Amino acid sequence: xxxxxxxxxxxxxxxxxxxxxxxxxxxxxxxxxxxxxxxxxxxxxxxxxxxxxxxxxxxxxxxxxxxxxxxx
Amino acid sequence: xxxxxxxxxxxxxxxxxxxxxxxxxxxxxxxxxxxxxxxxxxxxxxxxxxxxxxxxxxxxxxxxxxxxxxxxxxxxxxxxxxxxxxxxxxxxxxxxxxxxxxxxxxxxxxxxxxxxxxxxxxxxxxxxxxxxxxxxxxxxxxxxx
Numbered sequence: 001x002x003x004x005x006x007x008x009x010x011x012x013x014x015x016x017x018x019x020x021x022x023x024x025x026x027x028x029x030x031x032x033x034x035x036x037x038x039x040x041x042x043x044x045x046x047x048x049x050x051x052x053x054x055x056x057x058x059x060x061x062x063x064x065x066x067x068x069x070x071x072x
Numbered sequence: 073x074x075x076x077x078x079x080x081x082x083x084x085x086x087x088x089x090x091x092x093x094x095x096x097x098x099x100x101x102x103x104x105x106x107x108x109x110x111x112x113x114x115x116x117x118x119x120x121x122x123x124x125x126x127x128x129x130x131x132x133x134x135x136x137x138x139x140x141x142x143x144x145x146x147x148x149x150x151x152x153x154x155x156x157x158x159x160x161x162x163x164x165x166x167x168x169x170x171x172x173x174x175x176x177x178x179x180x181x182x183x184x185x186x187x188x189x190x191x192x193x194x195x196x197x198x199x200x201x202x203x204x205x206x207x208x209x210x211x212x213x214x215x216x217x
Contacts, residue, residue: 041164044105048160051109052153058116059149065123065142072129 100216104159107209168216
């Protein structure tokens with residue numbers, strides 16, 4: 001059985017209002033999936049790709065703040 | 073729906089903790105993925121908090137500080153992206169490339185600047201979490217040589 005890491009992390013992120021330790025949870029999830037033999041290299045590559053997309057989006061917001069064009 | 077979610081998380085956490093205890097170790101690529109994502113999440117949580125305070129016209133950050141932090145965060149995200157790209161390119165048996173080692177070391181220095189700008193503010197604790205996550209990524213990169 002293969003897990004879609006991105007979907008799972010998305011699920012956990014959606015729980016974040018109830019989970020102050022969401023960051024630690026992500027670490028636990030990935031470690032647990034590997035332990036269960038369910039995390040393949042394809043899953044890891046997919047997660048890297050998702051991470052890149054998310055970081056690009058967050059960077060765009062940071063760039064807006066850095067430009068001074070982010071009114072209060 | 074909220075109750076189901078509240079119930080789901082503890083069950084999930086318990087199940088995953090048990091599985092982790094029985095399971096094997098992560099390889100270098102998986103560790104880089106894990107730690108880069110944790111660093112990104114910590115950066116993003118800091119950014120959300122800082123932005124929220126800024127738009128709420130809190131005493132911190134000022135407009136100038138918001139701009140300075142925006143630049144630091146932008147550079148930090150670029151480093152996260154570079155690590156992720158290099159991590160994705162890793163093949164089985166590869167050791168950690170210099171790119172990842174350098175980017176994570178640079179990220180550590182950059183986070184120090186974020187910490188300085190956040191000292192004594194409502195974002196200080198999150199900045200501390202961010203620093204720890206980046207130190208973990210740097211240690212993983214160094215350990216994978």
